[in-house]
Amino acid sequence: MPDWLITGCSELLTLRGSVPRRGRALAELGLIRDGALLVHGDRITAVGPRRRIERLKEARRAEKLDFGGRVVLPGFVDSHTHLIFPSSRAAEYEQRISGKTYAQIARAGGGIRSTVTNLRRASSSSLRDRARAHLRQFAAHGTTTLEAKSGYGLDWKSELKILDVLHQLHQQQPLDIACTFLGAHVVPPEFRRRPDAYVDLLRAARAHGRGSPGDRAARRERRSPRKGGRRRHTRSRTLKCRLHFAAGLLLSPWSRALCSGA
Numbered sequence: 222m223p224d225w226l227i228t229g230c231s232e233l234l235t236l237r238g239s240v241p242r243r244g245r246a247l248a249e250l251g252l253i254r255d256g257a258l259l260v261h262g263d264r265i266t267a268v269g270p271r272r273r274i275e276r277l278k279e280a281r282r283a284e285k286l287d288f289g290g291r292v293v294l295p296g297f298v299d300s301h302t303h304l305i306f307p308s309s310r311a312a313e314y315e316q317r318i319s320g321k322t323y324a325q326i327a328r329a330g331g332g333i334r335s336t337v338t339n340l341r342r343a344s345s346s347s348l349r350d351r352a353r354a355h356l357r358q359f360a361a362h363g364t365t366t367l368e369a370k371s372g373y374g375l376d377w378k379s380e381l382k383i384l385d386v387l388h389q390l391h392q393q394q395p396l397d398i399a400c401t402f403l404g405a406h407v408v409p410p411e412f413r414r415r416p417d418a419y420v421d422l423l424r425a426a427r428a429h430g431r432g433s434p435g436d437r438a439a440r441r442e443r444r445s446p447r448k449g450g451r452r453r454h455t456r457s458r459t460l461k462c463r464l465h466f467a468a469g470l471l472l473s474p475w476s477r478a479l480c481s482g483a
């Protein structure tokens with residue numbers, strides 16, 4: 222893989238710093254006019270004013286890429302997506318605007334549970350094709366890394382179908398995808414009258430480490446290591462809990478039970 226010297230950055234935004242910016246610091250972009258970058262493999266090894274970067278020894282033997290006076294900035298990170306879903310529920314927005322509550326829409330067969338029903342029926346390839354189109358949109362708007370969660374399957378087969386599709390997409394296209402297992406998104410319809418039983422099921426899976434997308438990914442990668450030495454996309458063997466906030470949704474007691482459980 223060649224080294225790259227990237228020039229022609231009329232404004233280069235480094236956003237340099239070790240902590241997230243807050244308040245006034247948000248206006249400080251670490252801006253370098255007429256900046257340049259030196260890239261080795263998949264790492265930026267030098268950044269600064271063009272005249273300084275061009276004089277570096279490594280810059281002289283690097284391939285040159287001139288951006289022709291564009292603004293250059295780090296890719297956006299989208300920390301919360303539900304990338305894999307079977308069909309749009311945009312029509313429900315119209316119902317909400319016209320005064321229906323989420324509970325009324327759900328009772329009429331809409332809401333998350335309708336997505337769950339459709340996702341269970343959907344093929345992996347249709348889910349993958351839909352997600353791929355959305356990933357192209359993410360890329361067009363500057364997002365290079367995104368978190369994506371399961372949680373529309375709510376049974377093992379369907380949750381793993383989602384996680385497998387996410388893992389495949391991570392490998393097959395340039396955006397980085399960090400998977401989250403969200404088996405406790407909502408209580409699945411077949412457990413509606415006994416949510417504790419679903420918590421027990423998830424706990425049992427957690428105890429066996431089956432819920433981790435990294436588990437399956439790691440097993441598969443051991444069988445067929447990826448070419449090109451790209452970073453492995455695996456996670457620990459145990460489920461870690463993260464809070465998931467959605468409009469009008471608080472973490473329900475049974476979700477808390479799962480997170481705080483043994």
Ligand SMILES: [Zn+2]
Nearest residue numbers: 301303466467
């Ligand atoms: Zn969400």
